[in-house]
Amino acid sequence: MILSVDGREAYAYTGGKTFDPALPCVVFLHGAMFDHSGWTLLARWFANHGRSVLAFDLPGHIRSAGPALTSIEAMAAWVPKALSAAGVQRAALVGHSMGSLVALEIAAMAPDRVSHLAMIGTAVPMPVPQALLDLGRTDTLAAIDRVVMFSYSTLAAKPSYPGPGMWIRGMARALMRQVMNAQTGGNLFVTDYAACNTYAGGLDAAAQVRCPATLVLGAHDQMTLPRAARDVAQRLKARVVTVNAGHFPMAEAPDPTLAALREALA
Amino acid sequence: MPGASDPGFDTLALHAGAAPDPTTGARAVPLVLSTSFVFESSEHAASLFNLERSGHVYSRISNPTNAVLEERIAALDGGIGAIATASGQAALHLAITTLAGAGSHIVASSALYGGSHNLLHYTLARFGIHTTFVKPGDIDGWRAAIRPDTKLLFGETLGNPGLDVLDVPTVAAIAHEARVPLLVDSTFTTPWLMKPIDHGADLVFHSATKFLCGHGTAVGGVLVDGGNFDWRGAARFPELNQPYAGFHGMVFAEESTEGAFLLRARREGLRDFGACMSPHTAWLILQGVETLPLRMARHVENTRKVVAFLAAHAQVAGVGYPELEGHPSHALALRLLPRGCGAVFSFDLKGSRNQGRAFIEALKLFSHLANVGDCRSLVIHPASTTHFRMDDAALAAAGITAGTIRLSIGLEDPDDLIDDLKRAFKVADKVPA
Numbered sequence: 022m023i024l025s026v027d028g029r030e031a032y033a034y035t036g037g038k039t040f041d042p043a044l045p046c047v048v049f050l051h052g053a054m055f056d057h058s059g060w061t062l063l064a065r066w067f068a069n070h071g072r073s074v075l076a077f078d079l080p081g082h083i084r085s086a087g088p089a090l091t092s093i094e095a096m097a098a099w100v101p102k103a104l105s106a107a108g109v110q111r112a113a114l115v116g117h118s119m120g121s122l123v124a125l126e127i128a129a130m131a132p133d134r135v136s137h138l139a140m141i142g143t144a145v146p147m148p149v150p151q152a153l154l155d156l157g158r159t160d161t162l163a164a165i166d167r168v169v170m171f172s173y174s175t176l177a178a179k180p181s182y183p184g185p186g187m188w189i190r191g192m193a194r195a196l197m198r199q200v201m202n203a204q205t206g207g208n209l210f211v212t213d214y215a216a217c218n219t220y221a222g223g224l225d226a227a228a229q230v231r232c233p234a235t236l237v238l239g240a241h242d243q244m245t246l247p248r249a250a251r252d253v254a255q256r257l258k259a260r261v262v263t264v265n266a267g268h269f270p271m272a273e274a275p276d277p278t279l280a281a282l283r284e285a286l287a
Numbered sequence: 288m289p290g291a292s293d294p295g296f297d298t299l300a301l302h303a304g305a306a307p308d309p310t311t312g313a314r315a316v317p318l319v320l321s322t323s324f325v326f327e328s329s330e331h332a333a334s335l336f337n338l339e340r341s342g343h344v345y346s347r348i349s350n351p352t353n354a355v356l357e358e359r360i361a362a363l364d365g366g367i368g369a370i371a372t373a374s375g376q377a378a379l380h381l382a383i384t385t386l387a388g389a390g391s392h393i394v395a396s397s398a399l400y401g402g403s404h405n406l407l408h409y410t411l412a413r414f415g416i417h418t419t420f421v422k423p424g425d426i427d428g429w430r431a432a433i434r435p436d437t438k439l440l441f442g443e444t445l446g447n448p449g450l451d452v453l454d455v456p457t458v459a460a461i462a463h464e465a466r467v468p469l470l471v472d473s474t475f476t477t478p479w480l481m482k483p484i485d486h487g488a489d490l491v492f493h494s495a496t497k498f499l500c501g502h503g504t505a506v507g508g509v510l511v512d513g514g515n516f517d518w519r520g521a522a523r524f525p526e527l528n529q530p531y532a533g534f535h536g537m538v539f540a541e542e543s544t545e546g547a548f549l550l551r552a553r554r555e556g557l558r559d560f561g562a563c564m565s566p567h568t569a570w571l572i573l574q575g576v577e578t579l580p581l582r583m584a585r586h587v588e589n590t591r592k593v594v595a596f597l598a599a600h601a602q603v604a605g606v607g608y609p610e611l612e613g614h615p616s617h618a619l620a621l622r623l624l625p626r627g628c629g630a631v632f633s634f635d636l637k638g639s640r641n642q643g644r645a646f647i648e649a650l651k652l653f654s655h656l657a658n659v660g661d662c663r664s665l666v667i668h669p670a671s672t673t674h675f676r677m678d679d680a681a682l683a684a685a686g687i688t689a690g691t692i693r694l695s696i697g698l699e700d701p702d703d704l705i706d707d708l709k710r711a712f713k714v715a716d717k718v719p720a
Binding site: 034037056058061062065069084169170175176177180181185186187188190191194195196198199202275276279 | 293299302303305333334338339341343349350353354355357358361365366367369370371513514515517519536541542545546549550
């Protein structure tokens with residue numbers, strides 16, 4: 022679905038169903054250098070089980086016009102405008118990695134618009150090594166490879182995502198390259214990861230959140246270590262679900278992640 | 288160039304896509320000979336059919352053993368995923384029909400395996416898909432042949448029969464200028480010798496019957512997607528970026544930015560054409576893939592010794608192997624195939640068809656048959672078999688002489704192979720020309 026936000030085109034995948042703003046809405050927010058493709062299975066499930074779904078491409082990512090937004094706060098300000106453009110007043114927010122910080126910030130700043138919060142593959146704060154930012158600046162392809170190396174926990178994530186026969190490390194690498202190739206102006210790798218790195222208000226934001234919150238963490242996550250989510254979990258009084266996965270539970274453990282979200286958004 | 292994100296090639300050949308079986312603890316890849324898979328509930332069934340959950344439904348569409356092979360070859364080729372098919376020809380057919388239909392056009396190398404040439408020139412033309420053939424080294428010819436209805440460019444890493452090396456980076460660039468994908472048949476090289484995706488190819492397929500299996504025990508194919516082609520706004524590809532009525536209006540390029548092609552190929556091509564691989568075949572091919580790096584190194588090592596022997600032999604008019612300086616693709620081979628140019632090549636025996644026939648019949652270790660890529664050495668005499676209907680002029684046009692002999696070098700002791708060839712030369716020499 023194409024929306025207009027601040028006069029620019031914004032894309033949201035709707036789970037393969039015609040979007041109905043009258044239904045309870047679930048919003049999916051992707052991580053750095055990704056797009057909505059990482060949410061396909063979850064989005065389709067919720068869209069076919071009584072929810073409306075908006076899995077956005079954040080500005081500057083593949084189908085949503087740039088420029089990319091340079092801070093978590095700016096992304097968090099953009100999403101409610103996109104919801105309004107879709108005719109949605111209140112939604113459950115599900116975010117992954119960078120998207121989880123965006124969801125957290127929205128839940129704190131616009132509590133009347135958030136019914137549930139689910140943060141997947143998260144840490145607050147979310148520091149990014151300077152070496153990775155530097156590599157992203159000088160050799161983005163190598164930086165993408167570095168991220169993929171740390172993001173997955175196994176060479177055999179069954180039943181694979183989005184279906185059997187897919188090599189999820191190759192999927193992630195190819196998607197990030199496509200996101201890079203589609204960027205308009207600037208270095209999106211640096212923009213996204215710097216946004217994660219500089220977001221300092223996460224724990225304060227968590228203390229303000231009033232809606233039910235769930236964290237879905239990968240037991241073997243090397244990008245956002247599970248222990249780095251303890252403080253935010255405490256402040257959110259969140260339910261924490263740990264699944265057998267790395268940084269992308271929805272790809273490495275799609276069924277346990279779905280089960281966690283079904284409970285979280287019930 | 289798998290990059291820092293993947294383990295090395297040898298490790299992937301053994302581990303990609305497979306882990307110890309969670310139920311039995313089996314370390315080797317289990318052979319799952321089951322047509323279908325039990326649903327947990329009606330809701331689970333519906334969610335699998337509607338692509339809300341990942342899993343297996345019916346082995347024509349996917350199977351756990353096949354999935355290991357698919358993920359492993361994708362990992363080795365630097366792709367995003369793969370589909371195992373009934374044969375290499377089925378993989379080629381699946382690639383083409385996922386993108387093309389009646390009224391579509393293909394630009395293909397003229398140096399193709401005969402079966403591929405037949406499919407493009409005769410059979411697909413019957414269904415309204417037409418092909419323009421260009422010499423693989425005619426770079427301007429590739430560009431000039433592209434039309435508004437062109438759906439893909441297609442060539443072989445090592446062309447048939449002269450082993451012309453396809454300039455994958457250049458042809459890929461030409462394809463991408465026109466927003467058309469490049470499909471490459473990588474059967475002769477396998478990912479151990481070349482990864483076409485790293486050089487710009489978009490889609491790759493293998494006749495897995497050959498070196499990937501390596502033991503001459505199974506017929507199969509694998510189609511790999513590199514995931515780099517941007518299908519989103521390309522007007523040539525409504526199959527991928529417009530609603531597909533055959534799957535509830537699914538827009539594949541919206542479902543997955545990088546995986547749209549494979550989603551449609553599996554959900555339409557395997558579902559409707561049905562040229563799937565048997566799980567037993569997948570299991571056999573996996574046994575071969577596990578030792579692919581070791582075997583390919585030995586194939587190339589043996590081939591170099593046999594090529595050197597033949598190149599120096601008085602009864603040999605010429606050897607067509609790109610590592611030889613006189614080969615037209617020598618410079619390209621040095622650049623694109625640094626590990627070697629494979630184990631299949633032809634040489635020209637001085638003499639008549641009868642002498643060629645006698646040469647082959649005198650061989651003891653080389654098996655006379657119509658295949659390549661076996662662990663055993665193979666031989667065929669095109670003038671008396673695959674091309675026997677052609678007169679000498681037609682043979683010459685195809686780059687074949689009455690004395691052309693094709694070898695596929697296996698893993699035997701190379702000295703024994705050379706002794707076998709020496710014996711055959713002596714026999715051929717005694718036959719009247």
